[in-house]
Amino acid sequence: MRWRQPALQAAxxxxxxxxxxLLFGLTSASLSSRGVQSGFAxxxxxxxxxxxxxxxxxxxxxxxxxxxxxxxxxNTMKLSVAAIVLATILGLLCGIGALSDNALVKRLSNTYVExxxxxxxxxxxVLWYGLILELPAVGDASSTLGMLATNxxxxxxTVSWSGGLHVAYxxxxxxxxxxxxxxxxxxxxxxxxxxxxxxxxxxxxVRAAVLSVDTGQWEAANSLALSHATTLRRVILPQAxxxxxxxxxxxxxxxxxxxxxxxxxxxxxxxxxxxNLFTDTGQVLEVMGLVMIFYAAVSLVVSALMHVxxxxxxxxxxx
Amino acid sequence: xxxxxxxxxxxLLEPRPPPVDRRSVAQRIVKSYFGSPASAFATILIVAVxxxxxxxxxxxxxxxxxxxxxxxxxxxxxxxxxxxxWAVVADKFRLIIFGVYPHAQHWRPACMMALFLVxxxxxxxxxxxxxxxxxxWVAAITASACLMWGGxxxxxxxxxxxxxxxxxxxxxxxxxxxxxFPLAILLALARNSRRHPVGKALAxxxxxxxxxxxxxxxxxxxxxxxxxxxxxxxDIPKLFRVLVAFTLVTAAYLAEVxxxxxxxxxxxxxxxxxxLGLSRWTTxxxxxxxxxxxxxxxxxxxxxxxxxxxxxxxxxVGIFDxxxxxxxxxxxxxxxxxxxxxxxxxxxxxxxxCFVMSVYSNRLHARLRAQGKQ
Numbered sequence: 001m002r003w004r005q006p007a008l009q010a011a012x013x014x015x016x017x018x019x020x021x022l023l024f025g026l027t028s029a030s031l032s033s034r035g036v037q038s039g040f041a042x043x044x045x046x047x048x049x050x051x052x053x054x055x056x057x058x059x060x061x062x063x064x065x066x067x068x069x070x071x072x073x074x075n076t077m078k079l080s081v082a083a084i085v086l087a088t089i090l091g092l093l094c095g096i097g098a099l100s101d102n103a104l105v106k107r108l109s110n111t112y113v114e115x116x117x118x119x120x121x122x123x124x125x126v127l128w129y130g131l132i133l134e135l136p137a138v139g140d141a142s143s144t145l146g147m148l149a150t151n152x153x154x155x156x157x158t159v160s161w162s163g164g165l166h167v168a169y170x171x172x173x174x175x176x177x178x179x180x181x182x183x184x185x186x187x188x189x190x191x192x193x194x195x196x197x198x199x200x201x202x203x204x205x206v207r208a209a210v211l212s213v214d215t216g217q218w219e220a221a222n223s224l225a226l227s228h229a230t231t232l233r234r235v236i237l238p239q240a241x242x243x244x245x246x247x248x249x250x251x252x253x254x255x256x257x258x259x260x261x262x263x264x265x266x267x268x269x270x271x272x273x274x275x276n277l278f279t280d281t282g283q284v285l286e287v288m289g290l291v292m293i294f295y296a297a298v299s300l301v302v303s304a305l306m307h308v309x310x311x312x313x314x315x316x317x318x319x
Numbered sequence: 320x321x322x323x324x325x326x327x328x329x330x331l332l333e334p335r336p337p338p339v340d341r342r343s344v345a346q347r348i349v350k351s352y353f354g355s356p357a358s359a360f361a362t363i364l365i366v367a368v369x370x371x372x373x374x375x376x377x378x379x380x381x382x383x384x385x386x387x388x389x390x391x392x393x394x395x396x397x398x399x400x401x402x403x404x405w406a407v408v409a410d411k412f413r414l415i416i417f418g419v420y421p422h423a424q425h426w427r428p429a430c431m432m433a434l435f436l437v438x439x440x441x442x443x444x445x446x447x448x449x450x451x452x453x454x455x456w457v458a459a460i461t462a463s464a465c466l467m468w469g470g471x472x473x474x475x476x477x478x479x480x481x482x483x484x485x486x487x488x489x490x491x492x493x494x495x496x497x498x499x500f501p502l503a504i505l506l507a508l509a510r511n512s513r514r515h516p517v518g519k520a521l522a523x524x525x526x527x528x529x530x531x532x533x534x535x536x537x538x539x540x541x542x543x544x545x546x547x548x549x550x551x552x553x554d555i556p557k558l559f560r561v562l563v564a565f566t567l568v569t570a571a572y573l574a575e576v577x578x579x580x581x582x583x584x585x586x587x588x589x590x591x592x593x594x595l596g597l598s599r600w601t602t603x604x605x606x607x608x609x610x611x612x613x614x615x616x617x618x619x620x621x622x623x624x625x626x627x628x629x630x631x632x633x634x635x636v637g638i639f640d641x642x643x644x645x646x647x648x649x650x651x652x653x654x655x656x657x658x659x660x661x662x663x664x665x666x667x668x669x670x671x672x673c674f675v676m677s678v679y680s681n682r683l684h685a686r687l688r689a690q691g692k693q
Contacts, residue, residue: 010517103351
């Protein structure tokens with residue numbers, strides 16, 4: 001009966017393969033009966049829906065769908081990186097603040113974490129979007145410190161170096177704002193919503209990691225007369241960060257996946273462009289396949305990297 | 320006093336009380352809030368910012384606010400300039416909580432939600448942690464389904480595309496987790512097995528792929544592709560498609576949590592079961608799984624909290640849940656510009672649910688650690 005286990009497994013595998021083939025057949029029949037084409041030829045066709053706000057130049061009507069997807073991917077990366085930076089800064093500050101001796105700082109950090117964590121991230125984004133849209137209109141906005149906060153975006157002065165220090169201030173010109181670095185309301189809402197939400201989770205991770213460092217380290221640093229700040233910076237945090245890195249990297253992946261909420265506010269990230277794509281062409285399978293491959297590839301690569309880092313740090317110990 | 324003298328205490332020493340904190344209240348405040356220059360600076364800065372922000376918020380939300388009046392119209396809010404308009408919450412309350420369910424039948428979703436809350440409470444009682452809990456849940460879900468759909472005993476039939484608001488959020492979160500749980504146990508056991516490499520590989524592939532793709536992509540996939548799998552003419556309700564997607568996703572996340580529990584079982588348990596001659600099935604169901612599940616119960620509650628919040632994403636695929644109700648209430652042209660009040664109200668509802676669940680999770684974790692189970 002030694003063949004029983006492999007035979008059972010082979011039978012289970014064959015059954016699963018049969019189900020997959022059946023589903024595939026049903027879907028192809030269904031799609032072709034609705035007149036939907038298959039194949040990836042649509043990638044070379046011109047896209048009608050504009051992709052705004054992207055570092056990759058996109059001209060609606062002439063640029064291809066492939067370029068639209070690239071522009072969307074660039075937007076996703078832009079949003080993810082910005083949100084990761086914001087969340088990390090906030091998370092570190094609040095995580096360390098939650099362990100402070102100052103009762104006010106501790107209570108404020110804990111309140112921030114509890115309030116932010118228990119509200120869904122989509123609600124965060126929608127709330128911020130609503131608040132930003134209530135900023136004054138372009139005509140009524142007054143600039144503070146060179147920044148212009150309007151309901152069409154927040155505009156920052158840019159500093160450039162060409163011959164001398166040039167500062168380009170955003171200036172109101174009729175109904176538009178000329179000059180400066182512009183941040184669209186959608187991007188700002190997504191950045192603030194996702195960044196503040198994930199910052200609370202990173203704060204909890206940092207707090208747990210700092211608490212996991214042996215108290216002997218604190219006592220040794222104290223006996224060496226190191227200040228609280230120096231102890232944290234030179235002794236505790238390097239050890240704590242090594243423990244915190246895997247959970248923080250999975251929070252970063254969470255930011256990357258949450259960037260798909262851009263669909264809800266109209267920011268053209270990869271998912272939103274994909275959404276436009278299969279609304280235009282009707283080729284759900286191919287487009288959703290591309291979308292899933294994009295997100296799965298980035299996530300799996302980062303997870304594998306984190307696995308390698310973790311196993312190397314475990315091999316060489318935590319010392 | 321020679322070298323041979325030893326002092327040995329003959330009687331037991333009484334434990335001494337802890338040292339008394341002889342500092343005065345003022346000294347304690349100074350130490351706590353102004354202990355170092357950086358601490359003092361932080362205190363002053365935070366007090367200043369909180370005072371300004373708190374005063375502005377108090378001004379907006381209470382002092383200058385317009386409270387609901389008898390007319391139920393937005394004219395009072397429009398006349399007052401700048402304050403919060405809480406009349407919009409009173410006007411939209413039923414829409415947010417019950418969706419577009421027929422007005423006269425609102426007692427039915429209310430009863431359903433009360434039943435679910437009772438079931439949540441019962442699920443926390445350790446005396447129910449055996450066959451009684453699944454049986455009770457099946458009964459509760461059947462009763463809720465009958466109540467919501469109706470169509471018998473004089474209750475008018477309400478199709479599921481008219482359900483909405485908070486009941487849909489609770490149904491999606493609870494049923495998604497309940498149906499995902501058995502699948503998660505299977506996946507965790509498959510991923511942990513050493514004798515079935517094919518099953519293990521399939522489980523690994525399924526779990527890793529599902530966890531690396533955003534939930535929204537899977538929701539789109541389910542709501543758009545399930546109709547393609549079905550022969551033409553079979554109309555699967557959108558709620559059911561979304562529920563299938565939630566089941567598949569919760570199964571993947573729960574499988575990882577349960578696998579952590581399985582890995583924490585010492586080898587001795589397996590060996591003892593083998594020594595007693597128990598079959599693999601009995602070992603798994605009677606020895607391993609009970610211990611594994613109890614060990615990771617706080618983590619399972621955390622997954623429930625995460626999915627309760629994640630149900631808000633169904634706004635984008637068009638299911639009428641609490642978040643969609645909020646958006647629709649805020650989009651009403653009569654109450655244009657007062658969306659913030661509605662969103663804050665809905666945020667308070669989510670906060671209430673998730674905070675209570677997270678407090679329970681922390682208490683459970685502390686209780687299990689005290690009992691030595693973690």
